[in-house]
Amino acid sequence: MSGDSSFKEMECPFTKERLALIPALKPDVAVVQAQRADEDGNTHFWGGSGITKEAALAARKVIVVVEEVVSRKVIRRDPNRTLLPGFLVDAVIPEPWGAHPSPIPGYYHRDHEQYISYHNESREREGYLKWLDRWVLGVKGRKEYLGLLSEEKVKSLSVKRHRKSIPVDHGY
Amino acid sequence: MAAEYTMKELMVVAGSREIRNDDLVFVGMRLPLLAFQLAKETHAPHAIGIFENGILRDRPAKDMLYTMGDNPNLKGATWATSMLDIMSLLQNGKVSLGFIGGAEVDRFGNLNTTYIGGKGSLQVRLPGSGGGSDIASLSKRIIIIMNHEKRRFLERVSYITSPGYGDGGDWREKNGLRGGGPSAVITTKGIFRFDPHTKEMILHSIHPGVLLEEIIENTGWDLKLASKLESTKPPTRPELRIVRKQDAHGFWTRGSHSESRFQ
Numbered sequence: 155m156s157g158d159s160s161f162k163e164m165e166c167p168f169t170k171e172r173l174a175l176i177p178a179l180k181p182d183v184a185v186v187q188a189q190r191a192d193e194d195g196n197t198h199f200w201g202g203s204g205i206t207k208e209a210a211l212a213a214r215k216v217i218v219v220v221e222e223v224v225s226r227k228v229i230r231r232d233p234n235r236t237l238l239p240g241f242l243v244d245a246v247i248p249e250p251w252g253a254h255p256s257p258i259p260g261y262y263h264r265d266h267e268q269y270i271s272y273h274n275e276s277r278e279r280e281g282y283l284k285w286l287d288r289w290v291l292g293v294k295g296r297k298e299y300l301g302l303l304s305e306e307k308v309k310s311l312s313v314k315r316h317r318k319s320i321p322v323d324h325g326y
Numbered sequence: 327m328a329a330e331y332t333m334k335e336l337m338v339v340a341g342s343r344e345i346r347n348d349d350l351v352f353v354g355m356r357l358p359l360l361a362f363q364l365a366k367e368t369h370a371p372h373a374i375g376i377f378e379n380g381i382l383r384d385r386p387a388k389d390m391l392y393t394m395g396d397n398p399n400l401k402g403a404t405w406a407t408s409m410l411d412i413m414s415l416l417q418n419g420k421v422s423l424g425f426i427g428g429a430e431v432d433r434f435g436n437l438n439t440t441y442i443g444g445k446g447s448l449q450v451r452l453p454g455s456g457g458g459s460d461i462a463s464l465s466k467r468i469i470i471i472m473n474h475e476k477r478r479f480l481e482r483v484s485y486i487t488s489p490g491y492g493d494g495g496d497w498r499e500k501n502g503l504r505g506g507g508p509s510a511v512i513t514t515k516g517i518f519r520f521d522p523h524t525k526e527m528i529l530h531s532i533h534p535g536v537l538l539e540e541i542i543e544n545t546g547w548d549l550k551l552a553s554k555l556e557s558t559k560p561p562t563r564p565e566l567r568i569v570r571k572q573d574a575h576g577f578w579t580r581g582s583h584s585e586s587r588f589q
Contacts, residue, residue, distance in 0.1 A: 172502050201400050202380035203408045257397050266392050317401065 184213035187253045188237055189260060191220045195243030196229040196236055201259040203237060210238050217245045219252045221261050231324070249296055254303075254311075263311045331561050333514050334579040336533055337471060338364060338569050339561040340512045341425065344469045349373045349423045352416065352461050357471050358425035359391050360572050360579070367568050376415060378457050380407045390574060413457065416464040419504060424465030426458055430483045431472055433547045434497075435490025435508035435520060435527055437462065438483040454487040462488030467509040474513035474544050481547040491525035515541050517558055521550070531556035 341361030439454025
């Protein structure tokens with residue numbers, strides 16, 4: 155094996171196959187986004203979760219950013235929807251539109267224009283710094299950031315047609 | 327009279343034609359998103375698509391997808407899960423077809439999406455690998471989609487992100503790679519396939535309007551030609567209609583973004 159020295163090779167003790175080993179990642183902090191959590195940090199997520207759960211499970215500290223905080227009952231009525239149990243979560247940040255320009259199923263669409271303008275404006279360092287100033291350094295908090303989006307834009311990204319799942323029965 | 331189309335539309339259609347009805351397709355970003363949708367609506371209605379953010383779907387998405395993470399990719403999906411589950415399907419040998427792109431490709435279909443100029447003489451650090459190594463190593467077949475330029479078609483890539491056939495011959499078997507390797511390279515100029523023994527990339531068909539000299543000029547090795555060189559079949563009107571319905575604003579297949587965003 156060549157290249158990155160952090161990789162190791164070994165023979166599988168069961169099949170004798172040659173395996174490549176990669177050291178585990180142990181992030182100090184994982185900041186993950188989800189739809190909702192209760193005040194204990196129990197977190198509901200739906201959609202394609204990518205590496206959200208694994209990142210949180212590997213990290214020493216977990217911060218969950220959610221669209222809304224819901225009652226404990228909402229979580230307990232649908233435990234299959236739980237991505238992370240509260241005891242793993244160090245902080246919950248209720249921040250509506252916190253994922254923008256990325257989408258959150260059931261809350262808002264991906265802001266394609268925002269990504270395209272970022273790609274175009276950040277090609278050169280100067281343009282990138284300007285972008286950074288406008289959208290990150292130049293705003294005090296998320297509210298001011300969202301204030302930069304036009305009402306029309308917010309409306310266009312909002313859910314047009316709700317599409318609720320059919321509740322499952324946990325009864326016995 | 328043949329319908330007019332862009333080269334990107336032709337590439338989407340060519341990609342779609344590589345998808346079989348019984349394929350489990352690891353769908354990549356950009357053009358493969360459209361190719362999968364098109365195949366589903368034409369010759370491969372039973373094909374299943376998986377997306378590395380954790381989505382499995384067996385019906386085409388109804389609204390435009392800029393990325394696999396767009397909400398319309400969740401609507402009508404049959405499985406919403408994690409990347410780990412999706413990559414485990416690859417590891418377990420269940421994925422029959424993967425799509426992949428790259429900044430550089432070489433004579434044996436090895437792809438570089440990591441370091442331009444190789445790691446030692448680093449010039450540009452690219453965003454690879456993503457899932458590029460896993461897909462290329464473990465899918466039963468892979469389709470490579472590329473811009474055809476001399477700087478991208480090299481005798482030997484300076485860094486292998488996604489293994490093709492290595493040095494050729496039985497290199498994959500010797501290195502324990504389970505997947506079958508690249509079965510086609512679809513470029514802005516033609517379609518290439520691989521010699522069954524030497525595993526060298528060979529020109530199979532030329533896109534309409536492209537000259538053979540152009541392809542030879544833009545390929546960094548002594549390119550061999552298929553014994554029966556073909557002309558790539560242009561998109562049919564129904565195929566174009568479906569592609570244009572999916573990519574209604576021409577983001578991927580017409581206009582400037584189809585060029586600038588395509589690696």
